[in-house]
Amino acid sequence: MKFRNKALFSFIAVLAVLSIASVTQAAPPVGFDDNEIRIGQWGPQTGPAAPWGSVARGSKLLFDIVNEEGGIHGRKIKYFIRDDMYNPAQTAAVVKELVERQGIFAFVGGVGSATGMAVKDYLAANKILWIGPAAADKDFAFPVDPYLFAVYPLYKDEGSILTKYIVDKLKMKKIGILYQNDAYGKDGLEGVKDRLATYKMSLVAEIPVEPTEKDLASQILRLKNSGAEAVLMYLTPTPAVIALKTAATVGFKPQWVSSNTLSDYPLMFKITGGLWEGVITGAFGEIPDSMNPLMVKYREAAKRLTPEERWGIFYSAGIVFADPIVEALKKVGRNLSTEAVMKALNSFKNYQTIGPKITWTEKQHQGTDSVLIQKCGPGASYITLQDWTTNDLATWKK
């Protein structure tokens, strides 16, 4: 009898554990309660891409300001940053941990295409919002994932806008390009070619570069021999530095024009030993010393709350990526749900803070095609050459 009781008790205990486990597996903890909303972001805080880690810390500044001002409809934002070391396997692990242990309402930012792609389907399957991936991957917005809202302008759109500027404003006809031999570089190249086709022009030199290459002499000589007056760059910082240094030693002085990925002028100016002065770049955020009232507010808050951080473009980009969720949460009110926030996000029309104007609909989750055009001035200063410009050739808008 005693044995039977024991067996029955064990059976019930096992059933109870299994049913709790299955419940846990079926639904991760809800991402909010009466007092807080839990928001997360992954980003490289260590490892080779650590300089981009400031994006996640920039978002923190915005949430700290929101909390300081009393939160949103009585709820404070609890923000989690996880270091994925720019490693997709690590991203998957930290995101799973946050979702299943902490309970996350939404993710914002998240540096990297491959890292984002590693968790995109997982987040959608768990119905977790993801706003403003910090990469311009087409796959984030096309086809539409109802839970994913992209902010970053596509490299293709930027390439088209920059080329229009070179031809129309700089009056240069011979254009060459150095592009990284991957999706990033090829998207930029596509935009450049699309724009040139409208002028019935073509590139005088089109040169792919592997991100690890340390000698670009033959590529630079090819550009020099092509007679290129302007050279576009869709590169990472080190190949860009090598290109500029090599060009200086062979007497090649074109107008360098680069994607927004190299718009951290203080860094680029420093690591090129000043050669970055005069380089024109795209940008998707206001210049660091902008007098835009919101920029002034954030800059002052950064000085007060995070004096150890450099107020640079990657740091303020963290705010650009996090701004929409704050706005949507404010719109929704006290009766919070994922569906309600999605509805609010889908009704964004020309919403703008310190980044480009964002418009989302149920059928369109690429928020913008606008970039600013800036130039590196003396001492790594920022000079705005052209205000927010959209790409009239963007096919996805039609």
Place this chain on the structure above:
Amino acid sequence: MPVGQLLVEGLAIGACYGLFATAVVIIYKTSEVVNFAQGEMAMFSSFVAFHILSVYQLPFWAAFVITMIFSILLGILIEYFFLRPAKHPSILGLIVITLGAEMFLMGLAGWKWGAEQKFFSLPLDPSLTYEPVKGMIINNWAIAVFAVTTCIMLLLYVFFKYTRLGVAMRATQQNKHAAKIMGIRTERVLSFAWGSSSLIGAIAGMFFASRATLDPAFMMEPFLRAFAAAVLGGLMSIPGVIIGGGLMGLIENFFGYYWPQWKPIIAFIVIILVLCLRPSGLFTKHFVKKV
């Protein structure tokens, strides 16, 4: 096609590969170990030079001398603490240890100096160029690489040919046990090899850093190319690796001019061909180890 300019650029980067490959060969010649930490040893020494220049603000030549002393000590210490304690080591085991040392140095540099790229420059004005023949612009960096590589080659030639230590190193490589019996202190020979290899590697590392940027991973690619140049020239021959480096630089630059997308791999294709036809490289004799 700017033949003259491609020649200059190809030979300059090739001399740099060759110089770094010499560092790889010195260790290989004495112990038959391919040191995979070679790139990171050079990276670490370059960071030390950067640290002295930027934090202590010493003049370049003082920083250079201190870095050279540091690099010698680094080589000796890595051999002493990482390789020497290995019990009954096989060549493969030692190579794996050098891989561990590589990761250790990269992690240490990342922790100390961070992952962000740093600016490193030699006291050479990059905009100062010479045009001895029309269409052949030579810059200061290339002149410095040619001069330093030539000096180091001459010193190594004299060292291996005419000094007792140089002969002892050759003897250790040919037969470690026989060398020991003849009274050669092979441990000291190994320390010397690691120290001098680290020194030459550090010089090449500084050349590479001044052409690109300084970060914990910046020597991975140059190491691969230098190693390939060493294989091309023959891992046992120092003049061979210099010629191998030069050939590699020329092939890459001439080929890369017309087909830039193939530039990163063309040299490796050539090396596979060389290894198929002459397994021990272009400038060394094929030898069969007796059992």
